[in-house]
Amino acid sequence: MESAPPKGIFVTATGTGVGKTTVACVLARAWKRQGLKVGVMKPFATGCRGKDGELISGDVELLLKASGSRDPIDLVSPFRFKPPVAPWVAGRSPISLDRVERAFQELAARHDIVLVEGIGGLLVPLTGRHTVADLARRLDLPVLIVAQAGLGAINHTLLTLEAARSAGLEVLGVVMNGLSRNPSLAERTNPAVIRKLGKVRIFGSIPRLPQPSARAAARHLDAGGILKAFQGWRSQKRNQARRLARLDRKRIWHPFTQMSEWERSDPLVVESADGVHLKDTRGSRYLDGVSSLWVNLHGHAHPALDGALRRQIGKVAHSTLLGAANVPSIELAEGLVRLAPKGLTRLFYSDNGSTAVEIALKMAFQHCQQNGQPKRRRFLHFANAYHGDTIGSVSVGGIDLFHKVYGPLLFKGFKAASPYCYRCPLKLKYPSCKIACLKPFEKTLAQHRQEIAAVVVEPLVQGAAGMITQPPGWLKRVARACRRHGVFLIADEVAVGFGRTGTMFACQHEGVRPDFLCLAKGLSGGCLPLAATLTTERVYRGFLGSYASQRTFFHGHSYTGNPLACAAGLESLKVFRRERVLQKLKAKIRLFREELKRFEELPRVGDIRQRGLAAGIELVEDKKTKRPFPWQAQTGIRVCRYLRARGILLRPLGNVIVLMPPLSISAGELRRLCRETAAAIQNVVG
Numbered sequence: 001m002e003s004a005p006p007k008g009i010f011v012t013a014t015g016t017g018v019g020k021t022t023v024a025c026v027l028a029r030a031w032k033r034q035g036l037k038v039g040v041m042k043p044f045a046t047g048c049r050g051k052d053g054e055l056i057s058g059d060v061e062l063l064l065k066a067s068g069s070r071d072p073i074d075l076v077s078p079f080r081f082k083p084p085v086a087p088w089v090a091g092r093s094p095i096s097l098d099r100v101e102r103a104f105q106e107l108a109a110r111h112d113i114v115l116v117e118g119i120g121g122l123l124v125p126l127t128g129r130h131t132v133a134d135l136a137r138r139l140d141l142p143v144l145i146v147a148q149a150g151l152g153a154i155n156h157t158l159l160t161l162e163a164a165r166s167a168g169l170e171v172l173g174v175v176m177n178g179l180s181r182n183p184s185l186a187e188r189t190n191p192a193v194i195r196k197l198g199k200v201r202i203f204g205s206i207p208r209l210p211q212p213s214a215r216a217a218a219r220h221l222d223a224g225g226i227l228k229a230f231q232g233w234r235s236q237k238r239n240q241a242r243r244l245a246r247l248d249r250k251r252i253w254h255p256f257t258q259m260s261e262w263e264r265s266d267p268l269v270v271e272s273a274d275g276v277h278l279k280d281t282r283g284s285r286y287l288d289g290v291s292s293l294w295v296n297l298h299g300h301a302h303p304a305l306d307g308a309l310r311r312q313i314g315k316v317a318h319s320t321l322l323g324a325a326n327v328p329s330i331e332l333a334e335g336l337v338r339l340a341p342k343g344l345t346r347l348f349y350s351d352n353g354s355t356a357v358e359i360a361l362k363m364a365f366q367h368c369q370q371n372g373q374p375k376r377r378r379f380l381h382f383a384n385a386y387h388g389d390t391i392g393s394v395s396v397g398g399i400d401l402f403h404k405v406y407g408p409l410l411f412k413g414f415k416a417a418s419p420y421c422y423r424c425p426l427k428l429k430y431p432s433c434k435i436a437c438l439k440p441f442e443k444t445l446a447q448h449r450q451e452i453a454a455v456v457v458e459p460l461v462q463g464a465a466g467m468i469t470q471p472p473g474w475l476k477r478v479a480r481a482c483r484r485h486g487v488f489l490i491a492d493e494v495a496v497g498f499g500r501t502g503t504m505f506a507c508q509h510e511g512v513r514p515d516f517l518c519l520a521k522g523l524s525g526g527c528l529p530l531a532a533t534l535t536t537e538r539v540y541r542g543f544l545g546s547y548a549s550q551r552t553f554f555h556g557h558s559y560t561g562n563p564l565a566c567a568a569g570l571e572s573l574k575v576f577r578r579e580r581v582l583q584k585l586k587a588k589i590r591l592f593r594e595e596l597k598r599f600e601e602l603p604r605v606g607d608i609r610q611r612g613l614a615a616g617i618e619l620v621e622d623k624k625t626k627r628p629f630p631w632q633a634q635t636g637i638r639v640c641r642y643l644r645a646r647g648i649l650l651r652p653l654g655n656v657i658v659l660m661p662p663l664s665i666s667a668g669e670l671r672r673l674c675r676e677t678a679a680a681i682q683n684v685v686g
C-alpha cells in the first residue's frame with residue numbers, strides 16, 4: 001500500500017508575467033548541474049504559435065532547454081492554446097485534470113524531480129469548476145510562489161499565500177523577482193516583512209534583467225535551499241502517513257466497527273477530496289461510492305459550498321439560538337419550508353439525524369400530553385427500521401443486530417411488519433398482493449389509536465435495513481391510515497431527502513404530507529453536521545401559552561442552528577437550482593437502472609433494489625432458495641475490501657452492497673462504479 005509522496009514542485013506566481021519560467025529554468029539548471037534528472041511540465045500553455053495540433057509555446061521551449069529533458073510535448077504540455085487568455089476561456093476541447101495528473105505521474109516516473117509551472121496565478125480558471133490552485137491540490141504538490149518585487153509586493157504576496165493555504169496547499173516558500181538595479185526602500189524591506197507576516201521562507205530576490213540570464217539569476221536564488229525544503233516536505237509527508245495510521249489505531253474508536261479487527265487493519269486515512277473522489281495520505285484516489293455515508297450531494301470541495309463556508313467564517317462561525325437568532329439559520333429555514341411538502345411551516349434545528357427524530361418523537365408526545373390527549377404516549381414503528389442511535393431513536397428502530405442489547409433501556413411501542421418483497425413473509429407478489437402486509441399495521445393502528453402519538457416511517461426505502469424498497473402505494477396508505485385515526489405521521493427523510501430518490505423529498509413521490517419531516521445527512525450538502533425537524537402550524541400552536549403554563553418545548557443543543565452549517569445548507573439549495581440538479585438526475589437514474597442490469601446475471605446476486613440514485617444489491621449463497629451467506633462470512637465486507645484496492649470506496653450493510661454515489665456523479669463515473677462493483681462480486685463470491 002505504501003506509495004511515495006509525489007516528486008514535484010508547483011511553481012506559481014502572484015500574477016502573470018512575474019517570471020515563473022525564469023525561476024523554473026534557473027532551478028532546473030542548478031539541479032541538473034548537481035546531477036539530478038529534472039523534468040519540466042507546463043500543463044497549460046496559452047499564447048502559443050504554430051498550427052493547431054503542433055502548437056509551440058516559447059515558455060515550454062525554454063523549460064525543456066534548461067532542464068535538458070526530452071519528454072514528448074503531450075506529456076510536458078498537454079493543453080496548448082493560441083489565444084493569450086485563461087485556459088477556461090481559451091479551451092475549445094474540454095480540459096481534464098485527470099489527463100494532467102496522468103501526464104505528471106509519467107514524468108515523475110522518468111525523473112528525480114519535476115517542476116510544474118502553473119499558468120498566471122492561483123485563481124486562474126481552468127475549467128468551470130477548477131482553478132490553478134485545484135490543479136496543484138490534485139497533483140498534491142507543494143508550491144513555490146514567485147512574487148513581483150517592488151511596491152505592492154506585500155499585499156499581492158500575502159493574498160497569494162492566503163489563497164494557497166485556504167486551498168489546502170503546502171507552501172515551500174517565496175522567490176522575489178524583478179528587483180531594481182538600485183533597490184528602493186520597499187524592495188529592501190519587503191522580504192523581511194513578507195517572511196514575518198506570511199510565516200514563509202524567502203529563497204532569494206532576483207534582480208530585473210534585460211534578458212532572463214539564468215546564470216546571473218542563479219547567484220540570487222537559493223536553489224539548494226529549495227531542494228532541501230522539498231526533500232524535507234517529502235520525508236515528512238511519508239512519515240506522516242505512517243504516523244497517522246498508527247495513531248488512528250491507537251486512539252480512535254470507530255463507529256459501527258469491531259475495533260479488534262480495525263486494530264489489525266491498515267486504515268485508509270482521507271486527506272483531501274475533489275468531486276466524487278477522496279484521496280488518502282498515501283496519494284491513492286477512491287471513488288466515494290456511498291457519498292461519505294449518504295451525506296454528500298454535489299461532490300466534495302464544491303467551489304460554491306466551500307466559498308459559502310469561507311464567507312460565513314469571515315463573519316461568525318457559531319452563535320446560539322437560545323436567546324438569539326442568526327442570519328443563515330433564518331434564510332435556510334425559509335428555503336426549506338418552500339421546498340418541503342405543504343403544511344410544514346415550522347422548523348427546529350439540531351445537528352444529526354438521530355436528534356432530528358428524537359425531537360419529532362418528543363414534540364409529538366408533548367403535544368398530545370398538553371392538548372387533551374394524555375393517553376397517547378406510544379409510537380408505532382416498523383420492523384427493520386433505523387432512525388438513529390440515541391436511546392429514543394433506537395426505541396423506534398427495528399434492527400436487532402444493532403439494537404437488541406439495549407432492550408432494557410428502551411421505551412415500548414407497537415411494531416408493525418414492513419415490506420420486504422424479495423423475502424415476502426406472506427409469500428405474495430406485488431401488485432397482485434395488494435400490499436397485504438399493511439393489513440396488520442392498519443389493524444394495530446385502528447385498535448390502539450387512543451394510545452398512539454405518532455407513526456414513524458422511513459419513506460420509500462428502509463436504508464440501514466439493506467436498502468429495502470417499499471412497493472408503490474405503501475407510503476400513501478400508511479399516511480392515509482394515520483390521517484383517518486388522527487395519529488401524527490413522522491417521516492424520517494434523513495437518508496432519502498434532498499433528491500436521493502429523484503424528487504426533493506421522498507414523500508413527494510406519493511403526495512404525502514407528514515406532520516413531521518426529519519432531515520439531516522444531505523442537509524448541509526454533506527459538509528457539516530446539521531439537522532432539522534419540520535412540523536406544522538398546528539403542532540407548533542399546541543406549544544403556545546404563558547410561560548407559567550409550562551407548554552414550552554424544553555429541548556435544545558449547544559450547536560442548534562450553527563451559522564456555518566446553515567450557510568452550507570443554504571448554498572446547497574442554491575446549487576440544486578443553479579445546476580438544475582433534480583432535472584439532470586432523471587437521466588442519471590435511468591442510466592443507473594441500465595447499469596444495474598449487469599448484476600442480474602451474476603450467480604450470487606439475489607435481488608437488486610433501486611430507488612433513484614440509491615441501490616442495494618443483495619448477495620445470496622444460493623440464488624434459487626435465496627439462502628443468505630452466513631453473516632460470519634463477512635461477504636459484503638470482503639467485496640468492499642476488494643473494491644478498495646481498486647480505488648472504489650463502499651460500505652456494505654451485511655450481505656447487501658450499497659451504491660449511493662453523490663448526485664453530482666458523471667455518467668462515466670457511474671458506469672465505472674457499476675462495472676467495477678459487478679466485477680468485484682464476481683471475483684470475490686463467484
Ligand SMILES: *Cc1c(COP(=O)(O)O)cnc(C)c1O
Binds near residue numbers: 351458494
Ligand atoms: C442515518 C440515519 C439516521 C441517523 O442519522 P445520524 O446523523 O447518523 O444520527 C436516522 N434515520 C435514518 C433513516 C438514517 O438513514
